[in-house]
Amino acid sequence: MTTxxxxxxxxDKASLAGAVAARFITKIIDILDEFDEAHVVLSGGSVNTDxxxxxxxxxxxxxxxxQRIHFWWGDERFVEKNSPDRNELQAREALLDHIPVDEAKIHPMASSDDIADLDEAAAAYARELAAFAPDAALYPRFDILFLGVGPDGHIASLFPGMQGITVRDATVVSVRNSPKPPPLRISLTLPVIQSADRIWxxxxxxxxxxxxxxxxxxxxxxxxxxxxAEGRKRTVFFVDREAAAEVPENLIAPSY
Known part of the structure; x- marks a missing residue:
């Protein structure tokens, strides 16, 4: 794991969003200097939308x-395509509809309109990951993977005490009876999340x-x-002062 x-x-929340945005732009330009394409995994939630x-x-x-960036999602609410609960819809309204992306490189998880069965929707995303993976791999090399964190400590749609967090033999898992509504979801599994070069x-x-x-x-x-949540190269927790209240002082990085 990462060192x-x-x-x-x-x-505060506003300065947090601005600082991470600036850091992302700088880092993605560096990544595109090194590679022909980049793969970024987006997250839902109000802070990531900001x-x-x-x-x-x-x-x-x-x-x-x-145009050289592929966009993926760490999880999705299995609802109608135009539902405001959709992480995809939030990302399009906040960013993707406003920048010159290649639509073929946007990889949303299926809505309940696209595929009626939750398990088949999860399987379809696993196939999509494999279709853009390097030879013999099951998913792409993710350069930056964004995550939000719930008050219960969940990431993506991997919740405490539920089966999804223990799955190691699949890349995508279907989630039923989510403790946070809506109840039906699709999520990347922990091994896929941990494969990312950088988790933010x-x-x-x-x-x-x-x-x-x-x-x-x-x-x-x-x-x-x-x-x-530990990436292969680096894991960074970008937080505001309130969220940092219980972080040991020795783990807080100096200002950058």
Whole structure:
């Protein structure tokens, strides 16, 4: 696992979104200097939506060759295509509809309109991952994978105490009876999440402090799934001051 796991603290939610947006633009330009294409995994939730708006509104985003980036999702709510609960819809409204992306490189998870059966929708996304994977691999090389964190410590749609967090023999899992509505979801599994070169977790608010503190203190992944969020090269927790309340001082990185 990664040897570089750090916490970067920002004053509030607004400065958090702006700082991560600037860092993302700089890093994705560097990645595209090194590789022909990049693969980015998006996350839902209000903080990550604010982040995408900040990327869109940054003057520097015009320097990004957006047509060379593939966009994926870490999880999705299995609802109608036009439902406001859809992570895809939130991402399109916040960012993707406002930048010159290649539509063929946007890879949403199926809605209930597209595929009626939840398990088949999960299987379809597994096939999509494999279709864009390097030879003999089951999924692409993810350059940056964004995650939100729930107050219960869940990441993507991998919830504490539920079967999804334990799955190791599949790339995508269907989720029923989610403790957070809506109840039906699709999620990448933990091994796929951990395959990303860089995992960037973006979280804000006092209700996230306990989960973050437990994760960094070595809690069980089954009980606090965010404890398992470790990328191959780097894992960064971008947080506001409220979310950092229970983070040991020695784990907080100096200002950058």
């Amino acid at each position: 570089d796991r750090r916490v970067l603290v920002h004053a 982040l995408m708006v900040a990327i869109r509104n940054s003057p520097a985003q015009t320097n990004v060759e957006w 977790l973006v979280l804000a608010g006092a209700d996230k402090a306990s989960a973050l503190g437990l994760a960094l203190a070595g809690a069980s992944v089954d009980e606090v799934p965010v404890a398992g």
